Amino acid sequence: xxxxxxxxxxxxxxxxxxxxxxxxxNMVTVLDNISMDIRKAEIICLIxxxxxxxxxxxxxxxxxxxxxxxKVFARGKEMTGxxxxxxxxxxxxxxxxxxxxxxxxxxxxxPLQLQREEVQHRVSTVIKMVGLEGFEEAYPREISGGMxxxxxxxxxxxxxxxxxxxDEPFSAVDALTAESLRTDLVDIWDEAEGQPASIVxxxxxxxxxxxxxxxxxxxxxxxxxxxxxxQNKLARPRDYRTPDFLAMVDYLHDIITxxxxxxxPPAAVTTPSQPVFEPLPPVSSSDVVSFVEYLGSHGGQGxxxxxxxxxxxxxxxxxNIVKAAEMLDFIDTPKRRTxxxxxxxxxxxMGTEDxxxxxxxxxxxxxxxxxxxxxxxxxxxxxxxxxxxxxxxxELLPNENPExxxxxxxxxxxxxxxxxxxxxxxxxxxx
Ligand SMILES: Nc1ncnc2c1ncn2[C@@H]1O[C@H](COP(=O)(O)OP(=O)(O)OP(=O)(O)O)[C@@H](O)[C@H]1O
Numbered sequence: 001x002x003x004x005x006x007x008x009x010x011x012x013x014x015x016x017x018x019x020x021x022x023x024x025x026n027m028v029t030v031l032d033n034i035s036m037d038i039r040k041a042e043i044i045c046l047i048x049x050x051x052x053x054x055x056x057x058x059x060x061x062x063x064x065x066x067x068x069x070x071k072v073f074a075r076g077k078e079m080t081g082x083x084x085x086x087x088x089x090x091x092x093x094x095x096x097x098x099x100x101x102x103x104x105x106x107x108x109x110x111p112l113q114l115q116r117e118e119v120q121h122r123v124s125t126v127i128k129m130v131g132l133e134g135f136e137e138a139y140p141r142e143i144s145g146g147m148x149x150x151x152x153x154x155x156x157x158x159x160x161x162x163x164x165x166x167d168e169p170f171s172a173v174d175a176l177t178a179e180s181l182r183t184d185l186v187d188i189w190d191e192a193e194g195q196p197a198s199i200v201x202x203x204x205x206x207x208x209x210x211x212x213x214x215x216x217x218x219x220x221x222x223x224x225x226x227x228x229x230x231q232n233k234l235a236r237p238r239d240y241r242t243p244d245f246l247a248m249v250d251y252l253h254d255i256i257t258x259x260x261x262x263x264x265p266p267a268a269v270t271t272p273s274q275p276v277f278e279p280l281p282p283v284s285s286s287d288v289v290s291f292v293e294y295l296g297s298h299g300g301q302g303x304x305x306x307x308x309x310x311x312x313x314x315x316x317x318x319x320n321i322v323k324a325a326e327m328l329d330f331i332d333t334p335k336r337r338t339x340x341x342x343x344x345x346x347x348x349x350m351g352t353e354d355x356x357x358x359x360x361x362x363x364x365x366x367x368x369x370x371x372x373x374x375x376x377x378x379x380x381x382x383x384x385x386x387x388x389x390x391x392x393x394x395e396l397l398p399n400e401n402p403e404x405x406x407x408x409x410x411x412x413x414x415x416x417x418x419x420x421x422x423x424x425x426x427x428x429x430x431x
Contacts, residue, residue, distance in 0.1 A: 007040035009075070010163060010198055011061060011083065016070035018056055024394045024402055030056055031067070032223035038163065043189065043199045045209040047256070048219025048227070050282075050316045051401075054202040057224070058165050061200065062086045087161030087196065089152045091168040095140040101127070101151050102136040108155045126154040129188050146177035153185065157196070164189075164196035168203060179240075182211055186236065204316050206256070206305070210248045211238050218255060222279060222399045228255060253305055257319075257336040277368050277396045278327060280408045281320035285415035289355060291321045292330045292340065296348025301339040328362040360416030368396060368409070373418060376430060383429035386421065 018031040030053040038044055038061075046054045059065045061072060063083035072079045095104050105123045114122070127133055130150040140148055149169060156164050170178035189199055203209050209216050216230040230252060234244055294311060295302065302310075308318040322338055325331045330344035340348065347358055363369040372392060376384050386406065393409060394402040410428070413419040417431045 007042070009037045010040055011038040011075075012036065012073045013057075013061060014071045014073065016057070016060055016067045016072065018053065018060065019068045022394060022402060024391055026394055026398055028399055028401065029223035031060075032225050033070070034224070034226060035070075036217065036226065036229070038198055038200060040194075040197045042214040043186070043201065043212050044215050044217060045213035046200070046202045046217045046219060047204070047206070047209050047252075048224070049221045049319065050204075052219040052221035053224030054219060055167050058167055058200065058202055062088060062165050083163075085162035087156035087159045087164045089149075089156040089164065089166040089169045091171050095148055095151055097140050100137050100139055101132060101143070104140070104151055105154050105158050108158055112159065122158050122160070126157045129157060130154045131184065144177075145173045146181060149173055149177075149181060153181070157188070157192075160195040162194065162197045164199045166199065166201040169201065170208065171204065178205075178208070182208060183237075186212060190236070204314055206249055206252050206315065207240060210234070210245060210252060211240065216252065218252075230255065253336055257304055257333075277371075278366065279397055279400050280368065280405055280412070281324040281327075282404050282408055283317070283320045283324050284408075285359065285412050287321050288324045288328070288330070289359075289415075291318075292325055292344055293348045295331065295338065295340050296345060300345060301337055304333075304336050304338055307338065327366060328359070329365070330362075356415060356417055359412075360418050363412055363416050363418060368393070369413065369418065371396065372409070373413075376419060376428060381429075383427045386426045386428055389428050 012035075014035050016031055016034040017029065019027045019029050022028050034057060046057065048054055056065075060067050061083065063072065063079050063081055063086070066080070072083065074083050074085075096107060099107065102123050105126060106119055109119050109122060123136075127136060130153050132147065132150050132154065135143060135147065140151070143151075149172070152169065156166070170181055173181065185199075189196060199212075201212060203212075210232060213232050216232055218227045218230065219225065220227040232248060234248055238245055291311065295307075298310075304318065304322060305315065308315045311318060313321070322331065322333060325338075325344070326333055329341055330347055332339045332341055343358070343362075347355060350358065364373065372389060375392065376382060376389075389409070390402045390406045393400070393405045397405055410419070410421045414421065419428055420431050421428050
């Protein structure tokens with residue numbers, strides 16, 4: 001394909017900002033001033049931590065929702081409704097169970113009001129493209145997950161889109177199936193005459209991104225911003241095992257971990273007189289404990305990406321566990337390595353009761369726990385209603401979803417026997 005910088009811009013966003021109301025009425029900024037172009041004949045992958053707004057951005061680009069502020073332009077024309085020429089493929093296959101493969105594909109063509117022959121032609125063409133010949137009359141329950149996703153891709157292609165938008169399309173299928181779907185999709189894109197001309201895909205998987213993308217847009221979270229855009233000039237067809245491919249994976253790993261696990265934590269550069277309320281990574285205490293124990297029994301250190309694989313977690317989930325363990329001073333993260341601290345080593349070897357004591361001591365080093373614990377202590381009867389705690393969490397961490405923060409806060413506080421939560425009376429109280 002020609003260098004995409006020479007190619008015309010198909011779609012662009014200008015200062016797109018998205019805010020959502022939270023249950024307590026506060027607004028949270030999910031996307032902050034996102035401006036970028038999508039050019040003809042390129043594959044763009046969006047990658048970044050969970051919740052940084054990638055899916056929201058994709059929906060805004062497709063015209064499925066209007067941003068709070070900012071604009072989307074299709075070939076220079078400002079869009080106020082659905083963006084023309086877009087096909088969508090979602091993570092969950094979203095097939096109609098009562099329809100056959102053919103009927104599922106046909107269903108997306110209904111709004112186009114095409115002639116019967118044209119519908120049949122398009123359905124048989126895309127069925128051939130995605131390799132589903134012979135399964136036209138099968139029902140979703142009769143085919144594998146990989147084949148269901150092929151139907152999903154066929155539906156996206158049947159509308160003959162200029163732009164194909166995919167939201168984690170391969171995350172629900174096994175690794176081998178994902179690999180063959182990616183290869184087939186890149187082949188289809190390479191051979192298709194402008195349908196689709198370009199693909200925009202959300203992904204969590206760095207190897208997938210390096211395999212697929214010409215440009216990799218790395219998002220940061222809270223609020224979602226474009227951290228950097230990486231050009232990927234590896235020649236196609238790409239091979240996951242070549243040194244160039246692996247070097248690109250490493251390069252991207254480094255960019256993402258440097259973003260996600262800064263060597264200087266934000267708390268260290270602020271003035272000590274102001275308490276810093278750090279968001280709680282959405283992970284359970286048991287995940288953090290298991291991870292620290294795992295590191296303890298595997299040499300006390302490891303590469304984050306290797307660990308994600310060994311520990312059986314998505315990279316973005318492992319990053320959250322690592323962040324939590326680092327906040328509690330169980331590990332350090334020089335570059336992409338995670339290394340147990342002396343406290344982490346001791347913690348990994350302790351029995352559960354001793355771990356709970358250390359856990360309590362460590363969460364009380366975090367301003368959020370110190371503050372809420374002191375407020376519960378000072379309250380009448382030594383207890384507060386869950387809504388009151390949630391409201392305080394929302395005030396102290398205005399960019400976070402208070403329900404999720406509350407769930408994590410209570411989970412951590414319970415493990416350390418710092419606070420109890422009674423679901424029947426909705427009371428958070430001292431242990
Ligand atoms: N309609 C909505 N109302 C309120 N909050 C929303 C809405 N849609 C999304 N959010 C919030 O916006 C944030 C970004 O969501 P989004 O799904 O776009 O992130 P993402 O980067 O795609 O995450 P993931 O990788 O986990 O899928 C999340 O905190 C989510 O809870």
